[in-house]
Amino acid sequence: xxxxxxxxxxxxxxxxxxxxxxxxxxxxxxxxxxxxxxxxxxxxxxxxxxxxxxxxxxxxxxxxxxxxxxxxxxxxxxxxxxxxxxxxxxxxxxxxxxxxxxxxxxxxxxxxxxxxxxxxxxxxxxxxxxxxxxxxxxxxxxxxxxxxxxxxxxxxxxxxxxxxxxxxxxxxxxxxxxxxxxxxxxxxxxxxxxxxxxxxxxxxxxxxxxxxxxxxxxxxxxxxxxxxxxxxxxxxxxxxxxxxxxxxxxxxxxxxxxxxxxxxxxxxxxxxxxxxxxxxxxxxxxxxxxxxxxxxxxxxxxxxxxxxxxxxxxxxxxxxxxxx
Amino acid sequence: xxxxxxxxxxxxxxxxxxxxxxxxxxxxxxxxxxxxxxxxxxxxxxxxxxxxxxxxxxxxxxxxxxxxxxxxxxxxxxxxxxxxxxxxxxxxxxxxxxxxxxxxxxxxxxxxxxxxxxxxxxxxxxxxxxxxxxxxxxxxxxxxxxxxxxxxxxxxxxxxxxxxxxxxxxxxxxxxxxxxxxxxxxxxxxxxxxxxxxxxxxxxxxxxxxxxxxxxxxxxxxxxxxxxxxxxxxxxxxxxxxxxxxxxxxxxxxxxxxxxxxxxxxxxxxxxxxxxxxxxxxxxxxxxxxxxxxxxxxxxxxxxxxxxxxxxxxxxxxxxxxxxxxxxxxxxxxxxxxxx
Numbered sequence: 265x266x267x268x269x270x271x272x273x274x275x276x277x278x279x280x281x282x283x284x285x286x287x288x289x290x291x292x293x294x295x296x297x298x299x300x301x302x303x304x305x306x307x308x309x310x311x312x313x314x315x316x317x318x319x320x321x322x323x324x325x326x327x328x329x330x331x332x333x334x335x336x337x338x339x340x341x342x343x344x345x346x347x348x349x350x351x352x353x354x355x356x357x358x359x360x361x362x363x364x365x366x367x368x369x370x371x372x373x374x375x376x377x378x379x380x381x382x383x384x385x386x387x388x389x390x391x392x393x394x395x396x397x398x399x400x401x402x403x404x405x406x407x408x409x410x411x412x413x414x415x416x417x418x419x420x421x422x423x424x425x426x427x428x429x430x431x432x433x434x435x436x437x438x439x440x441x442x443x444x445x446x447x448x449x450x451x452x453x454x455x456x457x458x459x460x461x462x463x464x465x466x467x468x469x470x471x472x473x474x475x476x477x478x479x480x481x482x483x484x485x486x487x488x489x490x491x492x493x494x495x496x497x498x499x500x501x502x503x504x505x506x507x508x509x510x511x512x513x514x515x516x517x518x519x520x521x522x523x524x525x526x527x528x529x530x531x532x533x534x535x536x537x538x539x540x541x542x543x544x545x546x547x548x549x550x551x552x553x554x555x556x557x558x559x560x561x562x563x564x565x566x567x568x569x570x571x572x573x574x575x576x577x578x579x580x581x582x583x584x585x586x587x588x
Numbered sequence: 589x590x591x592x593x594x595x596x597x598x599x600x601x602x603x604x605x606x607x608x609x610x611x612x613x614x615x616x617x618x619x620x621x622x623x624x625x626x627x628x629x630x631x632x633x634x635x636x637x638x639x640x641x642x643x644x645x646x647x648x649x650x651x652x653x654x655x656x657x658x659x660x661x662x663x664x665x666x667x668x669x670x671x672x673x674x675x676x677x678x679x680x681x682x683x684x685x686x687x688x689x690x691x692x693x694x695x696x697x698x699x700x701x702x703x704x705x706x707x708x709x710x711x712x713x714x715x716x717x718x719x720x721x722x723x724x725x726x727x728x729x730x731x732x733x734x735x736x737x738x739x740x741x742x743x744x745x746x747x748x749x750x751x752x753x754x755x756x757x758x759x760x761x762x763x764x765x766x767x768x769x770x771x772x773x774x775x776x777x778x779x780x781x782x783x784x785x786x787x788x789x790x791x792x793x794x795x796x797x798x799x800x801x802x803x804x805x806x807x808x809x810x811x812x813x814x815x816x817x818x819x820x821x822x823x824x825x826x827x828x829x830x831x832x833x834x835x836x837x838x839x840x841x842x843x844x845x846x847x848x849x850x851x852x853x854x855x856x857x858x859x860x861x862x863x864x865x866x867x868x869x870x871x872x873x874x875x876x877x878x879x880x881x882x883x884x885x886x887x888x889x890x891x892x893x894x895x896x897x898x899x900x901x902x903x904x905x906x907x908x909x910x911x912x913x914x915x916x917x918x919x920x921x922x923x924x925x926x927x928x
Contacts (some may be wrong), residue, residue: 321758321761323758323761325721325755326755326759326761329727329758329759330727330728330731330762331728332724332725333724333725333726333727333728334728334729334731334732336707336725337671337728337729337733338736339732356718356721356755357724357755360718361716361725364701364702365702365714366920366921368702369702370700370704371918371922372707374922406921408921430921504925504926539928542928
């Protein structure tokens with residue numbers, strides 16, 4: 265059975281979309297011959313030509329802005345922002361137009377746009393290369409926001425994002441680009457908006473997304489040896505957020521720990537904790553805990569493991585929650 | 589030599605209505621009259637909108653009096669398959685494109701954002717308030733039209749202040765790099781709210797075109813025939829596959845930035861009076877009459893038609909119902925996401 269890296273899985277999803285839908289376009293900085301700095305677009309320009317896969321000038325607002333015009337002209341743009349920290353010039357176009365166009369035109373003009381952004385930390389990168397921008401997008405009504413945690417699900421989510429009639433911000437965890445998974449990629453996975461439960465356990469519910477899912481799984485393994493069985497939920501989709509799956513699990517376990525590498529304040533943990541209050545308050549045996557990065561800018565490489573939630577941080581939060 | 593290569597400001601009709609260039613622009617009498625009809629209607633409706641706002645029937649309204657030639661002349665040079673990306677002051681251009689006046693004004697009525705008209709029906713994108721962002725949209729649309737192998741082009745309207753935004757540069761550079769069939773049409777109306785040209789830019793906006801390897805031309809924006817000729821040349825260049833053009837139409841915003849603005853705080857009445865003497869509608873009418881393209885009876889009947897039409901628009905916009913609150917959550921996504 266094939267073993268895929270996430271980079272290769274994303275590449276496969278783009279290739280299949282370019283092959284299956286002649287209206288799809290892939291563009292961004294260095295996506296041509298280079299294949300993107302993470303090789304996600306490797307070989308696509310050679311295979312599909314310079315009209316459908318093309319380099320753009322270094323102009324993130326321009327990249328997002330042409331998505332609007334191309335979508336109006338009936339194309340399905342799949343744009344790449346080179347890095348999370350460089351995606352901010354595009355926010356004006358994303359917030360001001362891509363997210364609002366459907367509403368502003370009373371549904372007459374859709375924005376089937378995918379913006380892929382290599383995101384999050386853990387690769388010993390330079391500053392501006394380890395950001396967690398999800399809250400900016402999640403807080404912008406009109407956008408869907410997805411984050412894969414594994415190669416096969418990266419394929420599924422990207423394929424669904426490209427087919428989606430609405431704009432999807434696709435945040436790719438850089439730390440997982442070279443992780444491998446065995447299996448055949450398929451579009452027939454859970455739809456956008458549905459979480460995956462990767463591990464079942466009755467003591468505590470761990471909720472996470474992206475690279476932190478793997479630290480949650482490692483924590484769950486470690487805790488199992490202590491006799492504490494955790495459920496691990498991989499959200500996959502931050503908008504829509506699968507409150508039903510989270511709620512059902514927490515109503516059963518009575519305990520929840522939310523884990524993300526974004527700073528704490530108004531990170532996803534805040535929203536998830538609030539929703540748990542709304543749907544599972546009477547079942548809670550302990551306060552919802554958050555394991556997050558501190559409210560400081562992303563640190564240099566030598567400090568990033570101190571900044572990111574560690575497996576032990578997660579285990580400790582679960583122990584506190586279970587023994588509350 | 590193309591009119592796009594002109595080093596001086598392109599002008600065909602002088603301020604006094606006399607011809608100073610080749611006024612045979614390829615429009616027959618019907619076309620010349622149609623231009624006038626559009627300008628007269630736009631002028632009259634704009635003034636009506638100011639009144640409607642003062643009467644509480646519209647929310648904040650941005651008047652375009654003085655810019656009728658710049659908008660009508662340029663929009664008139666486009667074909668039905670082309671696409672316009674306006675800012676928020678292009679009602680005159682919208683009317684030329686066939687946008688329904690009431691549907692357009694619903695934006696200013698406060699019924700719906702963007703304008704409830706169908707952008708595809710008239711090739712006229714939603715009203716765009718974030719400054720200069722629409723220029724990039726036009727370039728994207730033009731890239732798409734080129735990929736489709738059509739001869740259609742996109743035209744973006746923006747102001748002198750917009751040209752200071754980064755999006756102007758990104759749009760111009762991308763248009764040039766991709767040889768997009770796009771026309772970057774700057775209405776330099778002398779004021780970016782309260783900021784005058786010498787506090788906004790240090791070189792003519794059209795001169796920047798050199799840096800993008802595209803033609804850049806200045807045109808008398810109060811001369812409808814000159815605007816038409818220049819835009820037509822840019823359209824033909826785009827259709828030939830030769831890429832984008834930057835046009836800077838020199839005009840003047842006679843009114844305030846919007847009904848929420850007080851222009852007396854930053855500019856002198858003498859300046860406004862001087863520009864009134866260059867009025868685009870009067871100038872064109874004088875030329876039409878002097879050259880027997882119209883007579884007094886035509887002007888009178890045009891005025892009467894305009895009055896009747898404006899009365900209809902007024903009745904239409906003041907009786908538009910408010911949308912249902914149910915509609916609030918209907919459009920954000922193709923399939924609404926349930927509230928948490």
